[in-house]
Amino acid sequence: MSPIINVQHLVKSYAGGDRALDDVSLAIKSGEILALLGPNGAGKTTLISIICGLTTITDGAVSVGGYDVVKDYRQARSLIGLVPQELMLEPFETVLSTVSLSRGLYGCKPDQAHIESILSQLSLLDKKDALIKELSGGMKRRVLIAKALSHHPKVLFLDEPTAGVDVELRRDMWRVIKELKQQGVTIVLTTHYIEEAEEIADRVAVINSGKILLVEEKDKLMKRLGTKELQIDLHEPISVLPDNLLAFGVQTSADGMSLLYQYDVNAEKTGISSLLSALVSEGIVLKDLRTYQSSLEDIFLDLVTMESS
Ligand SMILES: Nc1ncnc2c1ncn2[C@@H]1O[C@H](COP(=O)(O)OP(=O)(O)OP(=O)(O)O)[C@@H](O)[C@H]1O
Ligand SMILES: [Mg+2]
Structure with a gap:
């Protein structure tokens, strides 16, 4: 299947600045949720702004739904909804008129029923006549999503949708994003919350200093x-490790009450059973066993620090 968004060898230099994007190529599949992770200043917003036709390209090419974002700007833009990083709303407009106006700007006929269904999906229907200035920050963020959805976009960009949003609302937002995916919307979101990517993304792209370091299926990434x-928690503390345990690369915790052993989940032999028999033959009595899996956060930090070291 051809990608719905195709970014090829994209370069962006702002006047007087270094390259904000440095030879970025990325193909986004129709219907997927792609999480774009990267530290502050990595180039996430720049990449999104270019795909949305809001920032000029220095070199390279970008297409959305087969339309070049420069040459066929209007067609490309009509397929896209954007929830920007900054909250930009008219304080004295009502929720309903704000969202209706957005729809009008795309040249779509008024359709109050459609707008009300979006508001209801975002739990905003009871606020439809409220003025923007009367809303909480989280509600304003949801109004931005409603605006971005007002013209039935095929692709939705969410630039840090849950920055400064409380835990409950964040989960709510994840639910909305998953529902949109079910309706066939392709979603690209940037986030600093790794758990957000872990929770909702199909694929993860990591960007740092304008370069894409990795794009991979989330599940594969975590496995790979x-x-x-x-x-291994012990009944009695251990001060000196016997040689045949040291050979396994086992370490003791600071209080000597546990042994720590790292292994590769994908290895044919993890070494766990031989380690346990070695413990038994040393007469070491176990109290409990626990395993910990490294998270996407560990993986991300490893990548970004490897890059900058
Ligand atoms: N309008 C602009 N003019 C000049 N430089 C810019 C402009 N916008 C962004 N930059 C620079 O481009 C680089 C990438 O910025 P960008 O906003 O894309 O990062 P980001 O990954 O979205 O960061 P954040 O996580 O903080 O939102 C930064 O070095 C930034 O200073
Ligand atoms: Mg940004």
Whole structure:
């Protein structure tokens, strides 16, 4: 299947600045949720702004639904909804008129029923006649999503949709995003919350200093890079490790009450059973066993620090 968004060898230099994007190529599949992760200043907003036709391209090409974002700007833009990073709303407009106006700007006929269904999906229907200035920050963010959805876009960009949003609302937002995916909308979101990517993304792209470091299925990524740690709690503290345990690369915790053993989840032999028999033959009595899997956060930090070291 051809990608719905195709970014090829994209370069962006702002006047007087370094390259904000440096030879970025990225193909986004129709119907997927792609999470774009990267530290502040990595180039996430710049990439989104270029795909949305809001920022000029220095070099390279970008198409959306087969339309070039420069040459066929209007067609490309009509397929896109954008929830910007900054909250920009008219304080004295009502929710309903704000969202209706957005729809009108795309040249779509008024359709109050459609707008009310979007508001209801975002739990905003009871606020439809409220003025924007009367809303909380989280509600304003949802109005921005309603605006971005007002013209039935095929692709929705969410630039840090849950920044400064409380835990409950964040989960609510994840639900909305998953529902949109079910309706066939392709979603690209940037986030600093790794758990957000872990929770909702199909694929993860990591960007740093304008370069894409990695694009991968989230599940594969976590499997491929995932190491697990086995923690063995002991009945009695141990001060010196016997040689045949040291050979496994086992370490003791600071209080000597646990042994820590790292292994590769994908390895044919994890070494766990031989380690446990070695413990038994040393007469070490176990109290409990626990395993920990490295998270996407560990993987992300490894990548970004590897890059900058
Ligand atoms: N309008 C602009 N003029 C000049 N430089 C800019 C402009 N917008 C962004 N930059 C620079 O481009 C680089 C990438 O910025 P960008 O906003 O794309 O990062 P980001 O990944 O979205 O960061 P954040 O997580 O903080 O939102 C930064 O070095 C930034 O200073
Ligand atoms: Mg940004």
